[in-house]
Amino acid sequence: MGSSCGRVCWEWASRLRRLTGFSRLLSTAALAPQICVVGSGPAGFYTAQHLLKHHRLAQVDIYEKLPVPFGLVRFGVAPDHPEVKNVINTFTQTAHSDRCSYYGNVTIGKDVTVKELQRAYHAVVLSYGAEDNRILGIPGENLSGVYSARAFVGWYNGLPENRDKTDITEGSLAAIACSKVKRVWLVGRRGPLQVAFTIKELREMINLPGTRPLLDPADFTGLGDVIKDVPRPRKRLTELMVKSALEKPGEREASRWASATKEWGLKFRCSPLEVLPAADGKQARGIRMAVTRLEGSGESARAVPTGEVEELECGLILSSIGYRSLPLDSSIPFDPKLGIIPNSLGRVQGAPGLYCSGWVKRGPTGVIITTMNDSFDTAQSVLEDLQSGLLKLSNSKEGFKSVRSILHSRGVHPVTFSDWEKIDAAEVARGKLAGKPREKLVDPREMLQLIGH
Structure with missing residues (x-):
């Protein structure tokens, strides 16, 4: 009985210490890590999911060059395999988190540079996949x-x-x-x-x-x-x-x-x-x-x-x-022979605060479950670096607030996840008329016009 009571008391004391520490973190906005993920395919969303699940303060922003999310789940899965696309439901739950934001129609390396992202965020995760063949x-x-x-x-x-x-x-x-x-x-x-x-x-x-x-x-x-x-x-x-x-x-x-x-x-x-x-x-x-x-x-x-x-x-x-990955920005290390960003457990070599996951990390191999585990590993590296102090949260970062000013000055209009859901609803409605799950919009200009951009 005594040992049981001791264990319960220890657990409550431990929980109290965690809660006390958590409340201290909440009282200092600067200690909430600002993290951005480049790419909204499976690697990007799984990375974001793990970060949000295992850090109760992290704010994760996902950037995508197309107006629409989900990468190869939308554009690489055969139409007669709709069951594979069910992971979109999980990704949508992640995007609906009040600590996650999606910004489509933003090309990293052109509309905003990686260096600018690094100035705005405590950690930048490159998950843009392999877009060339x-x-x-x-x-x-x-x-x-x-x-x-x-x-x-x-x-x-x-x-x-x-x-x-x-x-x-x-x-x-x-x-x-x-x-x-x-x-x-x-x-x-x-x-x-x-x-x-x-x-x-x-x-x-x-x-x-x-x-x-x-x-x-x-x-x-x-x-x-x-x-x-x-x-x-x-x-x-x-x-x-x-x-x-x-x-x-x-x-x-x-x-x-x-x-x-x-x-x-x-x-x-x-x-x-x-x-x-x-x-x-x-x-x-x-x-x-x-x-x-x-x-x-x-x-x-x-x-x-x-x-x-x-x-x-x-x-x-x-x-x-x-498939083949391409270098995104001249400031990022890239191995043209292997077509990957040189890294150790997702940490980009010689670039503190910069990470990678998915195909640009390991090469274009494996299936969605492989990408999930790989992305969780990268997210864990980010979490470990936050815990160890390697990523200094004492340095205040503005996240998207800073990036929004840059995009505005360059005439770039990001697409939000609620904007995407309007596109999604329109596609489903068109598909219903044709007796199919959806009829995709294939012209980005038509997508942007639909949401009033």
């Missing part, structure tokens, strides 16, 4: 008919910069409905054991109505023994490929494939050498590829040219070799 670097890449997968996804998702190319946009849906594409090849420079897609994605492709897969049995023969010791996700994925390539399909599947009018296939161990021009010299007609062999095994296997070449006739070529 890697290039193949081969002759003919600029021919008509050659696009990056990023541009294609941006087109059907209504990304403003790709709007001319379902929440799929009405124009994209009409174009795809009229498409005469009958066969799609997915080409990889390595083999089946190095593919980057998931079993869920493969299963969806195999079950795609009106299509049949083209898998060469020779690519999968003998893989059964090889995959015994590989990690379970890779093993299950490979087993599904092997089953689809080598086993006789069931009656229902065979019937569906027999009546299919479209095909897709996997072509392994081919590396692009040149996009071949049509007779007019302007349009792509095909691609020449080096046949490769693998040196090493597993994830570390390298594709080495064999000296043989292969040509594939095709009028549309989409390069899907990854």
Whole structure:
């Protein structure tokens, strides 16, 4: 009984000390950390969420160059995967916090510099992602008919910069409905054991109505023994490929494939050498590829040219070799080779008070859960630096009050989260008329006009 009473008394004393300390913090406005996050995609919102949850005084401002928030959740998720977009509900809750503000239509590095942000905030977190795409670097890449997968996804998702190319946009849906594409090849420079897609994605492709897969049995023969010791996700994925390539399909599947009018296939161990021009010299007609062999095994296997070449006739070529981050401001350290901001646990090297999270921190890899954990880690670094005194709260910072004056002087009109909710309501209303979840506005000028900017 005595020990229990002692523990309760200690807990109350501890809580009283925390409350006393908390009230002291409240009495000094200068001790409330002003933090800004650049980028309103998953990395930005998860960083803000963790900071707000674990620091009871922090004010977090999120800046975004587009009028609309949510980054790749809005512009990178396939329209037929609406469940992935449910995280928007969590991000909206964060934005509704009375200690969080959203400012869209503000381009950092142009409308306001990072140095100016650092003067206005105790901590600046760069979470602007990877907005560029890697290039193949081969002759003919600029021919008509050659696009990056990023541009294609941006087109059907209504990304403003790709709007001319379902929440799929009405124009994209009409174009795809009229498409005469009958066969799609997915080409990889390595083999089946190095593919980057998931079993869920493969299963969806195999079950795609009106299509049949083209898998060469020779690519999968003998893989059964090889995959015994590989990690379970890779093993299950490979087993599904092997089953689809080598086993006789069931009656229902065979019937569906027999009546299919479209095909897709996997072509392994081919590396692009040149996009071949049509007779007019302007349009792509095909691609020449080096046949490769693998040196090493597993994830570390390298594709080495064999000296043989292969040509594939095709009028549309989409390069899907990854995204790439760009330097935001000349004052920020940047590794152009890796395409990231050099950092240690999210702390930008040689720049106290500057942090990074998401793809610009680690490179364009992983899924939303990866970004969530990564962003929480960066936010934790900020919290630790606040606690240790590395970020000096005694230095008064004005936060957005200071930035607002800069933006006003430069004729920039930020979009608030309530402004976004007006755009959101308009999109949903337009979608309802078309029998879909929303019809996205794709012109920033139309978005700004809607909210009276």
